[in-house]
Amino acid sequence: MESRFVALRDYSDCPDSALLGQSPPMNAPARYGRVAMLLHWMAALLIAAAAGLALTMTDLPLSPAKLRYYAWHKWIGITVFLVAAVRLAWRSYAPPPPFPHAMPRAQVLAARAVHALLYGLMLVIPLSGWIYSSATGVSVSYLNLVPLPNIVARDKALASALLTVHQALNLMLATLLVVHVGAAIKHRWVDRDGMVSRMLPR
Amino acid sequence: MKRALAAALLAIPLLAGAQPVVYDKSEIRFVSRQMGVEVEGRFRRWKASVDLRASDLAQSRVDFDVDLASIDLASEESEAEARRADWFDTARFPAATFRSSSVRAAGPDRYEVTGKLAMKGVTREVVVPVAMRKDASGNAVAEASFPVKRLPYRIGDGPWSDPSVVADDVLVRARIVIGK
Numbered sequence: 001m002e003s004r005f006v007a008l009r010d011y012s013d014c015p016d017s018a019l020l021g022q023s024p025p026m027n028a029p030a031r032y033g034r035v036a037m038l039l040h041w042m043a044a045l046l047i048a049a050a051a052g053l054a055l056t057m058t059d060l061p062l063s064p065a066k067l068r069y070y071a072w073h074k075w076i077g078i079t080v081f082l083v084a085a086v087r088l089a090w091r092s093y094a095p096p097p098p099f100p101h102a103m104p105r106a107q108v109l110a111a112r113a114v115h116a117l118l119y120g121l122m123l124v125i126p127l128s129g130w131i132y133s134s135a136t137g138v139s140v141s142y143l144n145l146v147p148l149p150n151i152v153a154r155d156k157a158l159a160s161a162l163l164t165v166h167q168a169l170n171l172m173l174a175t176l177l178v179v180h181v182g183a184a185i186k187h188r189w190v191d192r193d194g195m196v197s198r199m200l201p202r
Numbered sequence: 203m204k205r206a207l208a209a210a211l212l213a214i215p216l217l218a219g220a221q222p223v224v225y226d227k228s229e230i231r232f233v234s235r236q237m238g239v240e241v242e243g244r245f246r247r248w249k250a251s252v253d254l255r256a257s258d259l260a261q262s263r264v265d266f267d268v269d270l271a272s273i274d275l276a277s278e279e280s281e282a283e284a285r286r287a288d289w290f291d292t293a294r295f296p297a298a299t300f301r302s303s304s305v306r307a308a309g310p311d312r313y314e315v316t317g318k319l320a321m322k323g324v325t326r327e328v329v330v331p332v333a334m335r336k337d338a339s340g341n342a343v344a345e346a347s348f349p350v351k352r353l354p355y356r357i358g359d360g361p362w363s364d365p366s367v368v369a370d371d372v373l374v375r376a377r378i379v380i381g382k
Contacts, residue, residue: 062279062280062283063361064362064367067237068367070237071237137276138236138239138276139239139240140239141237144237145238154276
């Protein structure tokens with residue numbers, strides 16, 4: 001099945017391939033490259049960690065743990081933003097493998113739309129959190145090293161509105177991730193078309 | 203409780219020759235560091251008795267009584283926490299007090315006020331640098347900024363004593379406007 005769209009390629013023109021091992025750094029046809037995979041799975045782990053902290057920290061009584069979790073949540077969120085920005089830059093340098101010709105047009109469009117929205121949310125959600133934090137009067141300092149400016153002045157009404165925005169965007173992200181992971185499961189175990197192995201290291 | 207405290211604050215004997223403090227133009231703020239981020243706060247209610255005279259430094263004095271329960275922080279949750287036993291324990295120690303012991307000149311319009319700062323049953327000597335200036339309406343403005351270590355006062359005790367979460371150093375910034 002897979003051979004239908006996995007184009008064979010000679011990697012000898014790619015100088016790094018010998019050093020980096022099997023997966024070349026640039027996206028080879030039909031598979032994501034090492035860098036794209038690394039960034040994808042970093043984003044997945046970071047989003048899971050940020051979500052786990054968010055669900056834990058908000059219900060905690062005020063305590064040192066709560067302050068730590070909020071700081072970590074913010075640092076992870078900023079990292080998600082940076083990883084998404086690097087991924088977008090990397091995509092333009094090393095475009096992702098094209099979708100297989102056999103894939104229905106509607107599915108290709110749906111996949112593209114979900115990916116675009118996921119990128120958008122990975123950029124917008126951390127920003128919404130940063131503005132929200134500013135509105136509550138708590139500045140953000142990335143990893144305690146890089147102080148970020150406050151985007152808005154302390155404002156309780158604005159803060160509560162921004163919290164709703166931050167939560168709504170995250171609900172959207174969660175919904176899209178269900179679609180994203182659901183599609184991966186379908187490709188892997190229903191269609192068995194090798195789509196998911198494009199993002200898995202060999 | 204609040205009324206009793208207000209009465210106690212009002213009961214500070216006014217010193218002979220004390221200068222009138224313009225409270226709505228004055229403030230006592232502080233900056234603490236939480237997880238590396240500066241968090242500002244202030245005290246809504248306090249009372250000062252100031253007699254600062256360049257011509258008579260030996261007789262000059264500055265006394266403060268700060269109602270710790272009047273703390274203003276980013277959220278009501280943090281304000282409630284700040285009043286609890288681990289922090290200021292305002293039920294047992296409602297006020298922070300400063301009583302000057304000496305005032306000395308430290309340059310043009312600059313003074314060094316030495317005195318005892320008492321909070322939560324602990325008294326320590328502090329030296330506060332004060333800069334004086336006049337505002338547009340001719341009032342005297344005294345500005346002071348000095349660090350206070352919270353841990354010797356057991357402010358932020360127990361689980362809160364980890365300075366990597368809330369730093370030991372707290373910067374106190376006071377601006378006291380003295381009417382003509």
